[in-house]
Amino acid sequence: MKALSYIFFLLLFAIMAVIPVSMNAQNRIQIQRVAEAVVVTEDGETIRKMYDVRLKTGNIEMISDSAWQFMDRDELRAYGNIQIETPDEIIWSDTLYYYTNEELSLLRGRVIIEQDSTTLFGEKVDYNFFTKVAFFEEGIRLEDEGGTLIAQKGEYYQIQDSAIFRGNVQLADTAQYAEGDSLFINRESEYLQLHSNIFVVDSTNNGLLTGDYLEADSTGRRFVDGNSYFRRISADTTDTTHINSDELLLVEQDSADLIRSYGNVRVWSQNFSSVSDTLKYGSSTEIFELISNPIAWHKNIQLNGPYISVQMDSSEVKQLTAFTKTISIQEDSATGRLHQIKGDTLIADFEDGDISRIKLFPNSQVLYHTKNEQDEPDGAVEYTSPQTVMHFRNGELMRVVAGKNQGYFFEEAEDLKDRRLDGFTWNPERRPTRPESEAVPRFSPVPTEPPFVLPRRYLEHIMEIIPVN
Numbered sequence: 501m502k503a504l505s506y507i508f509f510l511l512l513f514a515i516m517a518v519i520p521v522s523m524n525a526q527n528r529i530q531i532q533r534v535a536e537a538v539v540v541t542e543d544g545e546t547i548r549k550m551y552d553v554r555l556k557t558g559n560i561e562m563i564s565d566s567a568w569q570f571m572d573r574d575e576l577r578a579y580g581n582i583q584i585e586t587p588d589e590i591i592w593s594d595t596l597y598y599y600t601n602e603e604l605s606l607l608r609g610r611v612i613i614e615q616d617s618t619t620l621f622g623e624k625v626d627y628n629f630f631t632k633v634a635f636f637e638e639g640i641r642l643e644d645e646g647g648t649l650i651a652q653k654g655e656y657y658q659i660q661d662s663a664i665f666r667g668n669v670q671l672a673d674t675a676q677y678a679e680g681d682s683l684f685i686n687r688e689s690e691y692l693q694l695h696s697n698i699f700v701v702d703s704t705n706n707g708l709l710t711g712d713y714l715e716a717d718s719t720g721r722r723f724v725d726g727n728s729y730f731r732r733i734s735a736d737t738t739d740t741t742h743i744n745s746d747e748l749l750l751v752e753q754d755s756a757d758l759i760r761s762y763g764n765v766r767v768w769s770q771n772f773s774s775v776s777d778t779l780k781y782g783s784s785t786e787i788f789e790l791i792s793n794p795i796a797w798h799k800n801i802q803l804n805g806p807y808i809s810v811q812m813d814s815s816e817v818k819q820l821t822a823f824t825k826t827i828s829i830q831e832d833s834a835t836g837r838l839h840q841i842k843g844d845t846l847i848a849d850f851e852d853g854d855i856s857r858i859k860l861f862p863n864s865q866v867l868y869h870t871k872n873e874q875d876e877p878d879g880a881v882e883y884t885s886p887q888t889v890m891h892f893r894n895g896e897l898m899r900v901v902a903g904k905n906q907g908y909f910f911e912e913a914e915d916l917k918d919r920r921l922d923g924f925t926w927n928p929e930r931r932p933t934r935p936e937s938e939a940v941p942r943f944s945p946v947p948t949e950p951p952f953v954l955p956r957r958y959l960e961h962i963m964e965i966i967p968v969n
Contacts, residue, residue: 529569529576529600530556539571546571557600560629561585563957564596574601583957586629588658589615592958593625603630610952614961615658618644621950622654632658640665641950644687647673648946651683661688669694672946675704679943680714690718698724699941705757706733710939711748720752729939730759739815741769742935743779756784765790768932771853772810772817773797775930786812796820797931799895800831801855803846804925820848827923828858833895835877837869840921841888854895864888866907867921868897880916883907 531537535552548569555562555576565580576598584591584605594609607625613634614620620634621641627634633655640654642663652667665683672678681696693715694700700709712726724730728748732741746763759781767774767788777792788810790796796803796810798817805826811819822828826846830839843860850856860866865884872878885905891898910916954962 528557532556532561545573559587562596575599581955581957583961588632589613590961591627592955592961594955602628604628610955612950612955612958613656618642620656621952623952634658639951647671647676649683650946660686662686668943670943670946675702677701677941677946678714679941690716692716697942699939701941706735707731708939709748709750720750722748722750724748724750728761730761731939734815736814739770741767742932743767744932745779756782758782766932768934770815771798772812773932774808774810775932776808786814788812795925795927795930798850798855799853800833801848802829802926802928802931803848804828805846816853817850819850820846822846825923827921827925829924829926832869832871834875835869835871837871837877837880837917838926839869840867840924841865841890842921842923843888855892857892858890859888860890861887864902865921866890866900866902867919868900869916877912877917879912880910880919881907882910882919882921 531550531553533554534550537548537550539546539548541547548571550567550569551565553564553567555567562578562582562584564578564582566578568577570576576596578596578598580594582591582593582596584593584596591607591614592610592612593607595607597606598604605627607627609623611622611625612619613625613627619642620636622636622639624638625634625636636654636656640651642649642654642656649665649669649671651665651669654663654665656663663685667681668679669681669683670677670679671683678694678698678700680694680698683692683694685692693713695713698709698711698714700714701707708731709722709724709729711724711728713724715723715725725747728745730743730748730750734740743759743761743765745761745765747761749760751758759779761779763777765774765776765779767779774788774790774794774796776790776794778790780789780791781787790808790810792806794805794808796808798820803820803822803826805822805824807823809821810817811821823845825842825844827840827842828846828848831837832839841858841860842865844863845861847859848855848857863884864887866888867880867882869880870878883902883905884907885902887903889901891900910919
């Protein structure tokens with residue numbers, strides 16, 4: 501009888517190993533396969549220790565080298581070569597603490613979560629199977645078809661297809677690189693917010709952005725708020741444009757770029773620079789519009805007016821236009837005297853980088869300093885006229901055509917250099933200069949490989965999905 505009782509006990513244990521074991525009313529763990537199992541009592545708790553095990557609870561299946569089932573509370577621990585599969589994701593980990601009543605899993609060691617086309621890597625991850633929210637406490641790496649993202653911490657919301665990353669955030673793909681202190685992104689709408697110390701490089705368009713805050717979406721809109729800086733290198737790499745402002749808006753439309761800058765706008769390029777409160781630029785037209793207190797400079801010419809339009813031709817200035825009580829100052833390269841012209845409208849044309857013609861109308865006023873054959877000061881001409889057209893060659897005045905005019909010729913005198921038209925303004929100290937230092941990233945490049953040696957079962961999974969030629 502004793503032998504029969506012992507055999508009956510063994511049979512009973514074997515049957516218990518394959519039937520569902522209730523952990524609470526809603527959650528059951530099914531032992532689908534186990535190589536070895538023992539039931540022990542430690543510190544007053546009953547623990548089922550299983551080895552080389554496959555378990556299932558609800559729609560979650562797990563395999564691992566070992567698993568400890570705490571019989572008196574809703575907790576399961578697993579160790580070694582863990583692989584968890586649900587209808588929505590596959591998870592690999594070295595260690596798992598799973599609280600079935602909360603659907604919460606604490607994943608430790610080499611953690612990988614694969615969801616659709618996204619793969620996440622971390623070493624300390626808290627994941628809720630019900631809410632589909634993952635908290636990465638010690639580093640996160642996200643890979644998808646769009647590129648790679650890394651950060652010190654992260655929160656990933658699968659249902660909302662959104663994520664929040666904090667600390668040394670970096671994004672990289674084959675054409676773009678971005679970094680900042682924190683990032684919010686909704687991948688479905690392709691909307692993102694990058695905060696603090698932003699740095700963005702777009703090698704496709706030869707563009708670079710820095711600032712305090714960046715907002716972007718799927719329409720091609722990029723908004724930078726606070727200390728914005730934009731650099732664009734021309735397609736032929738012969739010129740570089742630098743734009744500083746309080747705010748910057750970039751919009752891509754039909755293969756063209758629109759730029760809007762607001763607040764303390766400063767532009768520098770090889771042949772043109774300006775300051776204004778507002779700037780508008782379209783790459784298709786190559787026109788800069790300077791609005792509200794603008795000043796524009798080209799070589800030794802300064803132009804002031806409430807509104808200034810600058811027509812570029814690649815890297816060269818083609819035409820400057822200013823409206824409403826505009827005044828232009830040109831510093832004579834030989835004498836240092838300041839030629840001054842005023843008018844309600846000014847149009848200046850350029851050829852091969854040099855001024856070729858200026859047209860002033862109506863109500864034009866001109867103060868032009870003359871010089872002798874030795875390039876010494878030799879008096880000045882001042883007049884008013886309904887219209888003035890000035891023709892230049894190689895930047896030097898050659899001919900003036902004016903309508904009915906009234907004017908004077910002044911003999912050379914020492915104080916003639918200080919003569920000014922009404923509204924005169926000359927501000928060479930405000931002229932932007934080329935940035936002394938180049939904006940560079942703070943962090944090392946994004947590593948091409950994950951932060952740890954890939955787990956065995958994950959490598960086996962990868963080999964299964966790689967097509968065989």
